[in-house]
Amino acid sequence: MNRGHASRANLMPGTLGIAAATAFLILFLSVESQAGTAVLLLGGAVFVLGAARFGGIARMRQSFTGNEGAMNLVVVAAALLLTGFFYDDHFTLLLVATVMIYMVAALGLTVQFGYAGVLNFAGAAFFGIGCYTAAVLTRNTALPHVLVLLAGGVMAALIGALLLLPVLRTRGHYSAVVTIAFTLLFKTFLEVNDTLGGPQGLRVDGMNLFGWRFNDNIEIGETLELSFFANYVVGSLILLALAFAFVRRLERSWTGLNMDAVRLDETAAACFGYNISRWKITAFTVGNFLAGLAGAIYAMMLGFIAPTNFTFGDSLILVSIVLLGGIGNPWGIAVATTIVIVLPEKLQIIQEYRFLLYASMVILILLFRPLGLLPRPLRSYVPGWQPK
Amino acid sequence: MDVGLFSQYVMNGLMLGMMYALVAVGFTLFFGVLDVINFSHGDVLMVGSFTGLATYLGLDALGVVWPVFQLTAVLAAATLAMALLGAAIARYLVLPLKSAPALNTLLITLMLGTVLREGIRLFYPEGANPKPFPALLPTDATALGNFNLRTDNLIMLLAGLVVIVGVHLLINRTKLGLAIRAVAQDEETAKTMGINFNLVVLVTFAIGSALAAFAGIMNGLYYNETNFGIGLLLGVIGFSSAIIGGLGNIYGAIIGGFLFAALQTVGAVALPFASAYKDVFAFGVVILIMAWRPTGLISEKVSERV
């Protein structure tokens, strides 16, 4: 991976940044008091703003673009370190795995409207199709679970194909309404339809990959017992790494270039002979596949799913992740997902006020960072190249 | 089906359709001037409904019991307050994001909707509970077989019609309307012609939000009940109605509103499956309509400039 261009010197800022972020996350996930959470949030914000002020963020960014392969490994190591630290803390690991799974789904949306500009407000519905596919297949068939995962994705892509005609024909807000209508229709359908459990939802079996039973705690020696959620963290980390690598490759490839062209100016792209429909269909299908895939593993981890997981509001959460992170930037998704999933959970201590606070924070971020936290950088054809 | 029953269904549908149409007109006005979707619109409606309720309770506490005055005060307070809120939304949330991607406006207004909803739930006294809405219109009813013809429903339908005609006249016959149409057609040209763009946007948002407040009061009077959650679905339905009608066209919005109500009623009554499927049916038809007419029933006249 382009290691030739990397120099040892600029590996440091990125590694330090990841280390600081990991340390912060560990502290943040551990702290339980309200005051502690507030202090950490404030401290974190001041630290990031300070780093941005003195050019730390820019240097980190250089270090990332210059050493992508190495930095990816550093991030994976950091995730494993985090998992190791919370080795027996069920809930924190559940949260970590949830963040990773949502990242996979958000990557799907990135392909859709980050690259090809296809709006999708039914992210949670496609995620839900994956969940329900997993529920039905694990309870009623003996299909190997690796195929169940794939089936979740394929099913989402197939049902998404039903929407292709209206999605292709409409644009902008008009296409938004197609997916909004679909997500409302999907949830209501699940609620009134008895065969899929109705509003009560369905149980889902735990994952079992070639004899690796995900729902058992891992015992190492006599004394050390790891939470079974550690299995799911590792499982979703693998899935995330694959999805991430795939999306990055897609972005770099001529497919990604074509999608960018379709998004930026449909008319111009059509004039240059691009097949608009082809790239929109590709992006929509790939995105739904990723969302369904994520849904399948999520359902197996949670062990229980219900229509209320897949409301319009949940679709909006996915959209807000992509927007907050900066449309089209997979690293932005990592930051945004962590904020969107972990923050309301940590704010449980303020109970009924947490949605109010969360919504207000998103408004502030959008007002002051209209392009998201980490806007997508210009396409760099030469890794490590800097504009002068 | 006997005539009475049929008339009752038609009446139910008309009432729903009127509310949807009023919400949809707001969406379409906002889209017209600024090409944005203000998704807090449904929750503005809900806040309008609660403002009206609070005004009523305040008057009641002061000992004012004359219904005509009460109704006027409730309507005035709700529409004025929401007009201000609408203008504030435009000024502080929508205009600053003008150069950002259109999706950001959508997200920020959605989040504002959440803030409004949660705000009412937490800070209105016991706002989480459903609240009774006073019957401020004459409640006498004539039973015609299975049809319960109520005076208040008739008054509300007429009032809704008057408001819609009013908006039509405002847009098409006044100088302000001319300015709004000018901005909707071409912002740059409108500006060079000396139209105060920001002011027109603020006024348009004020008008749209006042319409939502009106619909909110109507919703309260019709159901005799209001709660903090009514905005979300009304907002989505209003948006869908505006879209199937064709954004930027108030007749489209009105047609869309009544069409959606008709679909729901037909879905609940005339189709062989359980009435709970009515929304599945209505939204399914919306998707089909979009596939058939991708820019709505009355489509915008667009010519792409390259």
Add this chain to the structure above:
Amino acid sequence: MTTTRKAQLVVFAAALALGMASAVAEAKEKVKVGFIGPLSGGTSSNGLGGRNSADLAVTLRNADPNAKYEYELTVLDDECKPDKGVQAATKMAADKDVIAAATHYCSAVAIATVDVYNRFGLPVVVWGAVLPDITYGNDYKEVHRVNGTMINQNETAAKFMTGLGYKTWAVIHDTTDYGKGHNKYFSQFVTENGGKILGTFGVTADQQDFTAELTKIKSLKPEVLYFGGLTPIGVRIRAQMEKLGLEAQFEGTSGIVSDTFIEGAAGLAEGVVAFREGAPTEKLPGGMYFTEQYGKKGYSEPAEAYGAFAFAAMNLILDTIEAQGPNRKKVRAALNGVQGHDSIVGEISFDDHGQNTVALITKYVIQDGKWTLWEDSEYASGKRKLKGQ
């Protein structure tokens, strides 16, 4: 969080020179207990009332000098949504310091979370959910319930209403397990008692407009409209019945027995009947004590109909911990064997599924803006009449 984790964390924080650890010396050992209920969303009034009641039980215990431990209440929100409930339950059950918990008002949530409690071994006492399967649908030793199930409730309801001479019903129920369960048991018992169901309508739990369903019902001309669901849509249905001139007696379930219903339906609430499991708390001496203490504490929300159950559930948990010490397994075993335990909702005895066997059902009618015991009401004495009588 375990103590080793805490120590680890302290070292970690010190190493980063970011955190400070302070040890607080306490005379009594601290013990954590939990409460989960709907604190946000449409049924939050019941959840908040339950939380306050559980909090009251803990506060009173901490004020008692004879108590062996100092209790700390951990509260989580399930939003009345199964998925959020599973998350909250996982969080609560995974915290090894929480010894036991009083959990869930919504049946749809409670039935979803029982697996979690079993998997993590957290003993819980359900304080409000009425679906039978929560206790009877499994063999989990962790799950107990102080309130009764909807089976007894609907048996009493059907007998009572047919006894008043009503013959025909239309049913509206929400499509969660709660509403479906009510529909199933009520329809069964009412048919057994010679009544007739003219039509059944399932509605979603967040529906606003019921005019289509109610217009259909009106043409069926039932004597009674039976509603199996929770307060928010109950209020809407009652109001919209009036709009359409549907003159049927409104009969609800335990899901609408809350002050919120009366406040929401205002004048239309008069004469509505509903049923709730358990002895009438307001009649028992313990119930009066509860009401008095609750008033003294000055909570901003009322206790609501299930507050007394939350209080009783929490007290049962505290009593058990006092006797057994803060150990989940011992507490679970002791809870399984509870027989004739005195509480403000009457005696609590658990059967082999952890279900409280006291099957008394209280009948309520709304009279002058209050849930009044049927036996004490002017409707029973014949001074006022229900619709169609």
